[in-house]
Amino acid sequence: MKFFLNVLVTGALAFVVFVSCKKNQSDSSVATADLTIYKRIYGATSVSQDGNYVVIKSTALPDHKSPYYQGTQWAASMYEAYNGSGQFAQNPSKIVSQNLTFRIPLNPSPAATKSATPMGPIGVSLNGVPFFNQYAAGGSPLTNEIVSFDQYDGHPQQQGQYHYHAEPFYLTTNKGKSALLGFLLDGYPVYGPMENSATVTNAQLDAYHGHTSATADYPNGSYHYHITSTDPYINGNGFYGTPGTVSN
Template sequence: MKFSTPLKLFSVSCLVAWAAVNCGAPEEDKETEKASTSASETSTSTGGSTTTQTSGSSGSSGSSCTATANTTATNTLSTYGCALLTRDTTSCKASREAQGLSGFWLKFSCSVTLTKSGNNVVIATKNLPDTKSFYYSSTDACYEAFSSTARKANPNKIASKTVSLTVPYAPTAAATASATPEGIIGVALNGVAIYDNSAAPGDDIFNEEATFDKCDGHPDMSSTYHYHTEPGAITNSDSNFIGVLRDGFPVYGRNDYNTTTAASGLDSAGGKTGKTVDSPNTDVYHYHLNLQSNGTKSAYFISAGYYKGTPGTCTGCQ
C-alpha cells in the first residue's frame, strides 16, 4: 500500500465540527480563498476555442437533472444511502460493438465516448457523476441536500471537465509495477475520474473521506469530481465492474467473481489473475477494491497506488 504523504490524524470531534469552524481540515478542503462555496466561472480552451463553465453546475436546465438520465435506482443502498444504479446503454451498444468492443467496454455509460483506435481505446468524458450531490450549486437540478454527522462538504464545487484517456485495448503487465501519480489514474464506467489511495500533499486520505458525498465522491480545488474508494452507485460489496485504470486493466468490486467473500491473493498493485463477471471462462488480470488501513480507520480503495501495466496518455488528467 502506498501513501504519498505522512498520515495526519484528527479527532472525531474535530471532524464533526469541521464544517462550521474548519477545525484541522485537510488543506485540499479548507482553501476557501481558492474555491468559494458559491458558483464561480472557469474557462477551458479546446482546439483553439474557449468554453466558459460554471463551477457547481451540471448543465441541467429546468427541474430535471439530465446527468441521471438512463439510470435506475435499485433497492441496494450504501451506508450513507446511495442507491446502486443500473444503467441503460442500449443506445450506444451497437456502435461500440461495430468497433470491435465487447465485455466490460459495453458497460460504460453512453455519456462516455469510446473510440477504438488501433491497439488502444480512447475514453472521453465530461467527468460529471450520474448521481445527485451536495457539491452542485443549490439552484442546480442535480443538487441534493445530504446531512451526516460523519461527512461534511468541502468548499469546492463540481464542474464539467473534458478528459481524454488513451488506454491499451489488450493490456499486458509491465516488468515492474509503477507508482500512480496524483490526479486522474483511471475512469469509472459512469465517466467519473478515479484517483488513487493518497490525498493532497499534507493531507490524510482517511480523514479526507469525511468530505465524500452520499455516493462517495468529491471535487478537488480544480472542481474535478472523483472517487478514491468504493463508489456506492456502481458497486456495493459485490464483484461488479467499476472502471478502467490508465494501464487498460479493469477494476472490479471487493469480492471475487461469483462469491460473497472479499478477493484474496491480491498483489502489490491490488490485482490478480482470475475470472471476472466479464470473463467467466478465461482467467484475466484485473484489479479489485482492496481494504487498506492506517491503523485506526480503514476503507476499500479502488487503487493500491500502483499500475500493473504501462499507463497510456491522458489529456486533462492534471
C-alpha cells in the first residue's frame, strides 16, 4: 500500500512538472505579436515584426489614378486628368517610387511629453501612401497647396513622394467614411471622418486630433485619430504617443 502511494505521489509530481514546463514554453512565445490589423495596410510591400515594433515597407505609389502619373512609366494605366470639383493647379512634380520603412510601436502608449509631427511622412495609410501633417514646406499653412491636391486629395512633393494631408477619398470611397484608414508613427490608428453614422468635428477631438473609444477593430477601446474636413485634418498639436521612425 505504501509503495503504491509513493508511485502515485511521484507520478503526480512528474505530471505537475510536465504541465509547468508546457506552460513555460507557451509563455516564451508571447513575444510574437498578432500583425493581422497591420496587414490591412494592403499597399505595403511587407509587414513584419522587429521586437516591439511593426515594420511596414512601402513604395508610396498610389493604387488609384492621378494627374501626377503623367509622364511616368505607369502613365498608360494610371494617368487620369483632373476630374474633381473646383479649381486645380497641378504642381510640377511627377510620382516617383519610394523605399519607405515605417517602424511603429506594436503597443502604443501615451507620451508623457508630446512631440510635434515632422515634415514628411507622419504615418501610413492602407494603400501605403504616407500621411503628411497640416503644414506646407517651411511650416506655413497648407492654404496655397490645397489647389494642387488631385481628385483623390493627394499630391507629390518635390522628390515625387505622393502623400495625403487630408481625407484620402479613394480609401473612404472603398472602405467607408468610418473605416480604419491607417496608422500614425506613434502606432495609434487613424479613422475616417465619420463615427456611429455622424460626422466627427474638430471640437469633439482633443488637441492631438483624437479621442478614446471602442471601434469595430478595437472593441475594448483605443485612442485613435480622426480625419476631419477642416484644418488640421489628420493630426493636431503632435503625436499622442511616442513616435517610431520612418526612413526613405
